[in-house]
Amino acid sequence: MARVWLFGDDVDTDQIVPGRYAPYMRPGEDVAQFAFIEARPDFASDAQPGDVIVAGENFGCGSSREYAPEALRRRGIGAVIARSFARIFYRNAVNLGIPVFVSATLAESLADGEQVTLDAGTGRLTSQSGSHELPAPPAFVREILDAGGIVAYVRSTGHFPGEPGGGGQT
Amino acid sequence: MPQTIAEQILSNAAGRRVEAGDLVVVSPDLVMTHDSLTPSIVRIMKEDLGIARVFDPSRVAVVIDHVAPASTVGTANAQNEVRRFAREQGIRLFDVGRGICHQVLVEEHLARPGMLILGSDSHSTSYGAVGAFGSGMGSTDIALALGTGKTWLKVPETIRLVFEGRFRAGVDAKDLALRVGRELTIAGATYCAVEYHGLDWLDLPGRQTLASMAVEIGAKAGIVPPTGAALDGLAPPSWLAFDPSAPVSREHRIDLSSLEPQVALPHAVDNVVDLGEVAGKPVDVVFVGTCTNGRYADLRIVADLLNGRRIAPGVRLMVSPSSSLVFERAASDGTLARLVAAGATVTAPGCGPCMGRHQGTLGDEEVCLSTGNRNFKGRMGSPSAQIYLASPHVAAATAITGSITHPAEVI
Numbered sequence: 001m002a003r004v005w006l007f008g009d010d011v012d013t014d015q016i017v018p019g020r021y022a023p024y025m026r027p028g029e030d031v032a033q034f035a036f037i038e039a040r041p042d043f044a045s046d047a048q049p050g051d052v053i054v055a056g057e058n059f060g061c062g063s064s065r066e067y068a069p070e071a072l073r074r075r076g077i078g079a080v081i082a083r084s085f086a087r088i089f090y091r092n093a094v095n096l097g098i099p100v101f102v103s104a105t106l107a108e109s110l111a112d113g114e115q116v117t118l119d120a121g122t123g124r125l126t127s128q129s130g131s132h133e134l135p136a137p138p139a140f141v142r143e144i145l146d147a148g149g150i151v152a153y154v155r156s157t158g159h160f161p162g163e164p165g166g167g168g169q170t
Numbered sequence: 171m172p173q174t175i176a177e178q179i180l181s182n183a184a185g186r187r188v189e190a191g192d193l194v195v196v197s198p199d200l201v202m203t204h205d206s207l208t209p210s211i212v213r214i215m216k217e218d219l220g221i222a223r224v225f226d227p228s229r230v231a232v233v234i235d236h237v238a239p240a241s242t243v244g245t246a247n248a249q250n251e252v253r254r255f256a257r258e259q260g261i262r263l264f265d266v267g268r269g270i271c272h273q274v275l276v277e278e279h280l281a282r283p284g285m286l287i288l289g290s291d292s293h294s295t296s297y298g299a300v301g302a303f304g305s306g307m308g309s310t311d312i313a314l315a316l317g318t319g320k321t322w323l324k325v326p327e328t329i330r331l332v333f334e335g336r337f338r339a340g341v342d343a344k345d346l347a348l349r350v351g352r353e354l355t356i357a358g359a360t361y362c363a364v365e366y367h368g369l370d371w372l373d374l375p376g377r378q379t380l381a382s383m384a385v386e387i388g389a390k391a392g393i394v395p396p397t398g399a400a401l402d403g404l405a406p407p408s409w410l411a412f413d414p415s416a417p418v419s420r421e422h423r424i425d426l427s428s429l430e431p432q433v434a435l436p437h438a439v440d441n442v443v444d445l446g447e448v449a450g451k452p453v454d455v456v457f458v459g460t461c462t463n464g465r466y467a468d469l470r471i472v473a474d475l476l477n478g479r480r481i482a483p484g485v486r487l488m489v490s491p492s493s494s495l496v497f498e499r500a501a502s503d504g505t506l507a508r509l510v511a512a513g514a515t516v517t518a519p520g521c522g523p524c525m526g527r528h529q530g531t532l533g534d535e536e537v538c539l540s541t542g543n544r545n546f547k548g549r550m551g552s553p554s555a556q557i558y559l560a561s562p563h564v565a566a567a568t569a570i571t572g573s574i575t576h577p578a579e580v581i
Contacts, residue, residue: 010356012544014544015546018526018549020526023209061388063292063544064291064306066207066310087388088306088307092308150314154219160322162322
């Protein structure tokens with residue numbers, strides 16, 4: 001079972017990891033421990049591998065800092081499911097191999113702290129209120145996630161998404 | 171069919187005609203990295219991708235601006251790593267003191283009309299001020315671009331903003347940038363390019379202010395058509411043309427002649443009101459700086475409005491010039507001396523306290539009026555601090571009175 005961490009709209013990357021906690025400012029420390037350190041201290045202390053972030057609109061807006069999704073990845077977050085994502089965060093998360101789903105309704109049907117099970121491969125999430133089929137990401141996103149991130153994707157396929165010989169005609 | 175500016179630039183970068191919605195692989199004309207993320211970018215390029223050299227050192231620029239000069243042993247060591255990398259690769263380095271990446275690349279004419287510019291900083295939309303497609307990316311994307319000379323992206327749809335009229339006295343491009351955020355909202359241009367029309371008359375600093383904040387409405391790029399006297403010396407390439415009949419997803423009009431000074435309230439960039447609604451709010455700090463409003467024109471506005479007066483007792487006025495050229499110009503004509511005489515603290519050129527890392531980090535419950543671009547909770551320091559965003563005109567008026575003040579009241 002995984003815990004749901006419920007967030008509202010417009011969670012910015014300064015909430016996820018404040019710039020003052022960047023690896024640049026705190027070399028030698030694991031950025032994972034700073035995930036939501038100020039905005040959601042209970043997340044910073046209690047989030048467990050496999051836990052799921054469920055949020056409203058525009059998750060991850062603001063800075064391009066990849067250490068924000070990197071902190072969530074190192075924390076072992078099972079997926080980030082939001083009504084919508086900010087562009088740079090979504091791209092960074094996919095690049096790092098973090099399962100991301102866009103769901104218009106999920107945030108309304110789950111409560112913070114609720115226990116769920118998620119199969120990130122199929123997008124099936126089961127909660128006390130029932131079973132939810134999360135919309136599948138675009139095919140090229142799925143391919144990058146399946147490879148484990150964009151570095152592994154490029155190294156194994158030898159090309160970028162959308163480049164001839166590859167997927168991404170989405 | 172006529173193309174938007176974004177489609178034209180990405181067609182050129184892709185080497186074929188592309189249109190909104192296409193997933194394309196493109197070659198950037200310029201890749202910019204800064205001190206905050208360069209060490210992680212280098213590690214990903216060398217260790218994860220196994221690539222030893224950047225694709226073309228002449229198309230890369232590295233700027234040390236995010237913590238300049240270093241504030242800790244850690245940042246000092248990281249900056250030396252950045253310097254070693256630039257030296258080893260033959261990359262042009264703009265070291266401590268030169269200024270904020272987005273200002274420096276424009277001053278150096280490294281950013282030019284029609285270019286595709288990728289930066290490891292979300293405010294890379296700033297390059298739209300000179301008619302370039304500038305976009306911010308994370309460390310992994312930038313590492314891939316440095317290592318392979320390519321990136322992939324989806325050609326964005328375009329939102330066309332059409333501006334009518336001119337600013338009233340005491341209103342400037344920052345009020346417009348905030349107004350755009352207010353009307354389109356923080357995610358209103360997500361995945362889109364924004365084109366700003368009706369601004370042939372607007373000077374380059376005003377264009378930079380506007381384009382820098384395109385990312386604050388979620389845009390992938392924010393482009394001012396490269397026309398008008400502001401672009402003197404930056405001729406657009408022959409293939410780049412502005413066609414008002416190019417298909418866009420949305421057109422939105424804003425009347426400048428009725429625009430009031432705007433203020434973004436804590437803790438969101440689109441939480442914007444007319445100044446009158448927040449007038450009188452006492453502040454502890456006024457900050458003038460950042461890639462959005464740290465240029466000579468901004469310092470000059472503040473010095474002129476102060477006009478020999480001291481700032482209010484108990485208020486700190488922090489000024490961070492956005493570049494060494496800004497600093498020099500403001501020093502040589504007495505603008506800096508006037509600011510200091512009024513009680514301002516002037517920092518080294520760079521990002522200053524915008525990210526709360528140094529040079530004026532905010533403490534608990536402090537209230538700051540900033541000419542910067544972000545007022546997220548904790549952005550400039552303590553999460554209980556409050557950040558109000560406004561123009562340099564409003565910053566000056568507020569520094570004089572100690573509370574948020576309409577510029578007309580101090581003229």
